[in-house]
Amino acid sequence: MCQVDEDYHDGLDRAEVPSVFKKCVKCKEASAAVVIRAGDTFCRDCFKEYFIHKFRAMLGKNRIIFPGDKVLLAVSGGSSSCSMLSQVQEGLSQNAHKKLRFLPGIVYIDEGGVVGQSVDERVRTVAELQAVFRATGFPFYVVPLEQVLDLPSSVVVMAPSSSEQPASAYKEAVDQFLKSNSGSCLNPKDQDPTSLPVVPEAHTQFLQQLIVSAKTLTARHDLLNTLRQHLLVHTARTEGYRKVMLGDNCTRLAIKLLTSISLGRGAQLAQDTGFSDSRYGDIILVRPMRDYSAKEIAYYNHLFNVVSVFIPSLDTKTTEKASIQRLTESFVTKLQVDFPSTVSTIYRTSEKLQTACGSSSTDDSSDRCLLCVCTLDTSGENSSSFQATLTSEQLSQTKYPARTKTDRLHPAPVELESSVPSGSCCSSGGGEDCGEVESGEGCCSSKEPEKTNLKTLLCYSCHLTIKDMSSVEHLPQYILLEAQRRKRRSKMREEISEFLLDDGVCFRVGD
Amino acid sequence: MATDHQNPASKQQQPGTSAFKLVIYEQENFQGRCHELTGPSNNLQEAGVEKVGSILVLCGPWVGYEQASCKGEQYVFEKGEYPRWDSWTNSRRSDTIVAFRPIKVDSQEHKIVLYENPSFAGKKIEIIDDDVPSFHAHGYQEKVSSVRVQSGTWVGYQYPGYRGYQYLFEKGEYKDSSEFGAQIPQIQSFRAGLVGDFVNMPILCSSCAEKRAMLKRPKTGHSLCKECFFWAFEEEVHRTILAANLFQPGEIVGIAASGGKDSTVLAHVMKLLNDRYNYGLELMLLSVDEGITGYRDDSLETVKRNQQQYELPLMIVSYEELYGWTMDAIVKQVGLKNNCTFCGVFRRQALDRGAIMLKVDKICTGHNADDVAETVLMNVMRGDIARLRRCTAISTVSEGDGVVPRCKPLKYAYEKEIVLYAYFKKLDYFSTECIYSPNAYRGHARTFLKDLESVRPSSIMDIIHSGENLSVRDGVKMPVQGTCGRCGYISSQALCKACVLLEGLNRGLPRLGIGKHHRLHEKLLSQQPLTEKEERKLKSVDF
């Protein structure tokens, strides 16, 4: 039987061959320099105008960046984030009503330590980027990823957003800003470029151990993304920024969306791929480049000499099936060749998803994931993929129960969680990956319970990542300490549960 | 020197012969007739195997040969699934396998010496216990004309990165390249140490810890014995049914039976669970005859055998009696490209109409976890947010008359486990691949899903989890479900899909149902003639 039980039309539009000798669609005079999609041909000047307008329009439409806001631009050195930087520069140099009115700063996270760059290479890359940054006149911060080891636990706790800014406040702020400010709003803190933090070798080694303790490249990627984000948010907080701009373009976001789906992050999809992400409360992440395709950016950077720097990544040298992230990237890229609307179609899905991450009324972080700080998605109903997986693991590693005929269709609802087996030694992990037993690690390893303990604090997908780690002992202290704190609190809550009236009541204990 | 490898069929004394097991399916994707091998076969054709379409290695390793009597190109198989010929060869020169033999693996140490010239002369390179993805990286640029295997079992490859022709090396000496079956003395990468699955170290079932494990669960990676696997598989379906509260005692439940593996396993498990746990359901098989010559005839035979085996009543509804068109006739008019649209739409309604005729309360279908995950991916790739939200639901509730509620008891069962279950239970099923080619775009999603599964086996469940937890923004418009103005079936448009397709067929305008022509619906409903321009547009079909 054909598996198609719902009809789908002809697939997406097939690739069309772009015609070369065309006039610009905008001014209809100059001959085209750029073909973005079949039909959209631009001359150089019109392309620039279109490109710059798109950036301002994206910010204008979403009204999240307020005039006078301090905004930290996360620049990785790649073409997309470098293009973002040049857009901000453009925007600040425009005349009055087109002018961008926020105060930018730049942050670069130096991940050289985990992608196998030598100290010399790292110094060289940083120097190259510093030159670019200095030319902008914006304050900038070069932060080695190793600093993630010294973060405070507050990073993984959602901070209450300082003040809610209703949409009506936006116009007010604009007017206010125009009155009080005539233009030269930037007074960059002159950073001494020579005073870069020195990274102790031991820190680099510790970080490498952490990354390597993830056994799959998929988990390594995920872990690295999480750590990078923590460090970005922390840097923004300590330097007094309220918004962080990320350089994700449309192509990247389409890949990210499909990757997130494949990693079980459906519940977090809106935050992971939307225009703004407020999971951290006081710091809002925004993605102003989301309307640009990778191709447009490449054209722009090429035509207008925007410099970017090649930065190796975790999987620069691997095959396409090495990780889910890599596999998805090559899948989308290849499909895009045959079906040019692939990226934009997937990307449009992200716009239809719920963005509000339910900024919960309580300041209790127990319902947030310890790693990605999203709302936990593991409390699902009985009938869910999550429960079904628990059932499968449980049924595969215990002596099956006596075959009774007692549970009929009706009476008792299934109690899956409560019947976690005890007994044979390899099941003491309570549903943990039993495959490890075969791989030779002592099956009663003392690390196992620790890993299981983290489980209740993690969202579905972050748990998959932790499951792929040989041990959690390499996780940075701020994560482990926060885990312990949450454990203590939930234990406390259990003890006093009978006195609690209702979840919404703020019953502050301990802190 | 006469070595073991030269006379395979006669001199195999494996320690634990019975452990070797390989299943050949005559068609791709583990479909069609299957044959089991537990020892060498010099000529499969003589043994009654028409064609090797896909291979399931339960216990290996094995080597297959392109020609009879273990000659020609070699293909090495380790435990796992090989759904298509291109999964076992990447020289892609030939898709035939005519002979098989298990490979004896008895050493934990691996040592091999390769020589540039025949008779162990010239420059040499020695490899111990390690895979070599490329000789060039080791500074060895020469050809390989003779080989001395001191211990272990090795596989040599024509090109770097384990590509091209494969050559199996067992303990012994190979004086020149013809002795290891190569036309030219070129080997550029090497894999050390094929590992026997159970020969050297039997693994105990992780559930009962008593019996020897027979299979590794694709879903969890646990090694289980046959009985424990059956129990786990059935119990999981049972818990899915309970947790989602799919049935009520006393209900009449129609099992959509196509004769394929999913519905065969579904029928078997439903019957078994209904008895084991006293569900109190009245089960029956419900089949659709699309009228595809050569395909349905055989599969309906399978369904009929299932009916006798499970002692369940069977009802067959045909497209011809429902719509006046067989699929063969439809394909004649619309061509191969779009026929799956027709088939899918018509089947949905056919099941419903059959169910209503039989007064069935619920229909259950054989959709498995792979199908659901694949549909999630499809809908993301197509930006179809409405379907994305619906497609992970385990059951659809009845809205008004004319629609029978449906559910998917196998929603969380992996396709691979369904194949394993059917295999070990010796269930009789027929190829489910429709002879008319499937939707190309869905094909991309399917391939992607299989790749994801190979990187992280839990991906299938992870994607379903994602689908179950998506939340759609409030402002996004969802199509309103109404009913068809002609037949009363649920539809978001004035006319349901089936009626539009039928109208197109009857008027000789096949494109009518394929593109989006909603604005024509009112015209069709009121039987107004179409303009010439509209007609022209709807007539053209690219074959």
Ligand SMILES: [Zn+2]
């Ligand atoms: Zn122009």
Ligand SMILES: [Zn+2]
């Ligand atoms: Zn998380």
Ligand SMILES: [Zn+2]
């Ligand atoms: Zn067992």
Ligand SMILES: [Zn+2]
């Ligand atoms: Zn209708």
